[in-house]
Amino acid sequence: MISAHDVELRAGARLLLDSVSFQVAAGDKIGLVGRNGAGKTTLARVLAGEGQPAAGTVKVGGTVGYLPQDTRVGDLEALAVDRILSARGLDALLVGLRAAEHEMASTDPSRRDAAVRRYGHLEERLSVLGGYAAESEAASLSASLGLPQKVLRQPLRTLSGGQRRRVELARILFGGSETLLLDEPTNHLDADSVSWLRDHLRSFRGGLVVISHDTALLEKVVNKVFYLDADRSTLDVYNLGWKSYLDQRETDARRRRRERLNAERQATALQSQADKMRAKATKAKAAQSMARRAEKLLAGVSADRAPDRVARLRFPVPAHCGRTPVTARGLTKSYGSLEVFTGVDMAVDKGSRVVVLGLNGAGKTTLLRLLAGVEEPDAGEVLPGHGLRLGYYAQEHETLDNERTVLASMRSAAPDLTEADQRGILGSFLFSGDDVAKPVGVLSGGEKTRLALALLVVSGANVLLLDEPTNNLDPASRAEILGALRRYQGAIVLVTHDEGAVEALQPERVVLLPDGIEDAWSEELGDLVALA
Secondary structure, three states: OEEEEEEEEEEOOEEEEEEEEEEEOOOOEEEEEOOOOOOHHHHHHHHOOOOOOOEEEEEEOOOEEEEOOOOOOOOOOOEHHHHHHHHHOOHHHHHHHHHHHHHOOOOOHHHHHHHHHHHHHHHHHHHHOOHHHHHHHHHHHHHHOOOOHHHHOOEHHHOOHHHHHHHHHHHHHHOOOOEEEEEOOOOOOOHHHHHHHHHHHHHOOOEEEEEOOOHHHHHHHOOEEEEEEOOOOEEEEEOOOHHHHHHHHHHHHHHHHHHHHHHHHHHHHHHHHHHHHHOOHHHHHHHHHHHHHHHHHHHOOOOOOOOOOOOOOOOOOOOOOOOOOEEEEEEEEEEOOEEEEEEEEEEEOOOOEEEEEOOOOOOHHHHHHHHHOOOOOOEEEEEEOOOOOEEEEOOOOOOOOOOOEHHHHHHHHOOOOOHHHHHHHHHHOOOOHHHHHOEHHHOOHHHHHHHHHHHHHOOOOOEEEEEOOOOOOOHHHHHHHHHHHHHOOOEEEEEOOOHHHHHHHOOOEEEEOOOOEEEEOOHHHHHHOOOO
């Protein structure tokens, strides 16, 4: 269904993959893994036809459904249900039917009759395409992903980031493609939706390539693993399930180390003998031959795999502020006729830890956006306290400018730092060399997460508003970030589905949306985190 031959991938001048070939066939459930920045998202985009390899060819047979990490696509005025149905081309027919229904109420007989004829024609076409049954199928699939009927009837612009993500995932699954390419499909999903998705993908009969840090999904779904080795610029193919892959990869690493040591011992002996023979003119030719054999021995084995680099995150001491740096009174927000929440009161004290909980669509992201001043409330106010310095991490990275380079983003956030210092901070977040010249728009989700966190570090903020900060991160980077948040001396307001993040934060208070109830944190509330 997808065949890649001698594919070379690059990110600027950096080589990601060097002449790799592989296939994705029906029944293949492939976990595409590798450290952050190794090129997983780049490879997925190339397989989906949204990017081109530096060399080699990718041939696609059949239909492909691609879920990117950034799902801010489509007409924001379109209804969520129409966006899902567009995967089969049914959305235009339904829009036409609604327009014809409106015209059928006209008092002008000619307009009314024309609308009736148009309605009948459109309804016939919809029936041929299985339209009404398809609507029911889309609604059922959406409900399994936590999208109720009322959300499906809302314009995309009124939905939260988590709801938009679910709509795009529902659209891809509804499309019936023969091959699915899913980049972090469990982001923003609650526990029930993740469980349903695992079962759905496990029973899917087509080809699947999934990028995910959800090891439970990988363990339950995949029957093959493609490991993108950033050190060797190659793709190791394991025709094994997840647990067997982990064992085999460790075995392969030990074998490569043994081969390397043996080769180094033999090469050292050959080189030593060659050095001795060079002293004699009659044996100079033999010495050269031995030196070449030593070089070939070392060239024929892989270098030791370098340990995966991890971003080093250290928040500086926050700027001085008053006792209560942020207060919200009577916050109310609606999008059109959709009321998100009303009358929410909240106080963020110096150094406090607050978790915001609520089901998808309850307004968690909206509340952070109001506190950050990104949006204005319909009623109520946000009152900054003495010395307030806010740092806002947006789950969809909309605070990043896709047109700027990584270095230009840091320069804008920290203009008082020298370029050497700016590069040093970026280097601690694994952006080095040519990486700092990359436009933000081409970064993977994990790289955008690291950049957004780097910009927070230089902000000097004494209040951090964090919306799903651990999404798209490998386990090592996630652990580093949670450790840094645990040590941070300023106040934190956190929105997350990550139970480990809440545990690391050790919150003192909780805000429950949409009711806006603020209360002391208790361990019993921990069960709600994954469901939120």
